[in-house]
Amino acid sequence: MGNNLLKGKKGIISGALDPNSIAWKVAERCVEEGAEITLTNAPVAMRFGKINELGEKLNAKIIPADATNMDDLKNLFGQSMETLGGKMDFFLHSIGMSINVRKGREYTNLKHDWTLKSLDVSALSFHKMLQTAYQMDAMNDWGSVLGLSYMAAQRTFPDYSEMAEAKSMLESIARSFGYHYGTRNKVRVNTISQSPTLTTAGSGVKGFSDLYSYADKVSPLGNATAEECADYCVMMFSDLTRKVTMQNLFHDGGFINMGMSMEHFEMMNQKNEEK
Numbered sequence: 001m002g003n004n005l006l007k008g009k010k011g012i013i014s015g016a017l018d019p020n021s022i023a024w025k026v027a028e029r030c031v032e033e034g035a036e037i038t039l040t041n042a043p044v045a046m047r048f049g050k051i052n053e054l055g056e057k058l059n060a061k062i063i064p065a066d067a068t069n070m071d072d073l074k075n076l077f078g079q080s081m082e083t084l085g086g087k088m089d090f091f092l093h094s095i096g097m098s099i100n101v102r103k104g105r106e107y108t109n110l111k112h113d114w115t116l117k118s119l120d121v122s123a124l125s126f127h128k129m130l131q132t133a134y135q136m137d138a139m140n141d142w143g144s145v146l147g148l149s150y151m152a153a154q155r156t157f158p159d160y161s162e163m164a165e166a167k168s169m170l171e172s173i174a175r176s177f178g179y180h181y182g183t184r185n186k187v188r189v190n191t192i193s194q195s196p197t198l199t200t201a202g203s204g205v206k207g208f209s210d211l212y213s214y215a216d217k218v219s220p221l222g223n224a225t226a227e228e229c230a231d232y233c234v235m236m237f238s239d240l241t242r243k244v245t246m247q248n249l250f251h252d253g254g255f256i257n258m259g260m261s262m263e264h265f266e267m268m269n270q271k272n273e274e275k
């Protein structure tokens with residue numbers, strides 16, 4: 001049951017591939033809270049993903065767009081305004097991909113053409129979406145824009161590889177564009193740094209299940225789930241957070257500020273005794 005936190009608001013949700021996707025849960029929660037939305041994903045995701053099921057369930061139009069392609073993005077914002085009958089109040093960037101990670105290339109042996117692709121898809125696309133919305137004047141004043149990030153932007157997680165650079169850039173774009181969109185339209189731009197979450201993109205990272213359980217043990221509140229991330233996004237899209245902008249917001253059960261956790265320490269001791 002929703003609380004009408006997004007009643008009367010219109011928005012675009014990118015990145016819902018299957019029911020595990022964080023964006024899938026965000027789309028469901030936004031509609032539950034009274035928003036009208038369009039859904040978007042890369043044209044290739046239409047073939048192997050399940051986004052059509054979500055579109056039917058939420059009665060939301062699906063507008064395919066490669067987030068690195070400016071013409072696709074113009075079409076996305078244009079069609080969204082036409083379908084929903086006005087400018088957007090929010091949009092979510094929930095897009096990430098690395099060929100180097102997918103193909104298991106070590107960080108010390110990257111194929112740099114692929115790295116450029118990763119940065120384009122996972123970070124620059126956020127700027128491309130923002131620039132398209134800005135130039136088309138497609139956002140209402142006091143709108144809210146979110147991108148999803150990960151703590152590897154600040155701390156080193158060896159197997160996260162070049163995606164760490166992508167997330168650093170993503171967070172930087174939120175700060176830089178947040179200035180311009182804020183001064184012109186009072187639009188706020190933030191990133192949410194989410195706990196490891198079991199999704200297609202997440203589980204593509206080598207050693208993901210160890211990373212997941214380590215973070216879960218170290219965080220006092222445990223890992224944040226995709227559903228909890230969706231709750232946080234709803235709050236950030238709502239009018240309750242109108243002066244929060246240019247921030248990277250940690251949604252990680254407290255992980256970022258931990259030094260040592262007794263739970264993790266005890267688990268390590270137990271393992272050593274078993275040896």
Ligand code: NAI
Pocket residue numbers: 014015016017018020021022023041042045065066067068093094095096097121148149150193194195196197198199200201202203
């Ligand atoms: P996911 O695999 O469900 O979502 C990634 C989406 O990016 C997919 O829907 C995919 O089709 C889309 N995409 C890839 N290339 C695209 C392109 N060129 N144009 C448009 N869309 C494209 O996985 P998840 O985990 O829901 O990822 C969503 C976001 O959350 C990503 O930015 C990811 O880095 C971030 N995140 C994920 C965490 C995790 O542990 N799963 C933790 C922290 C952040």
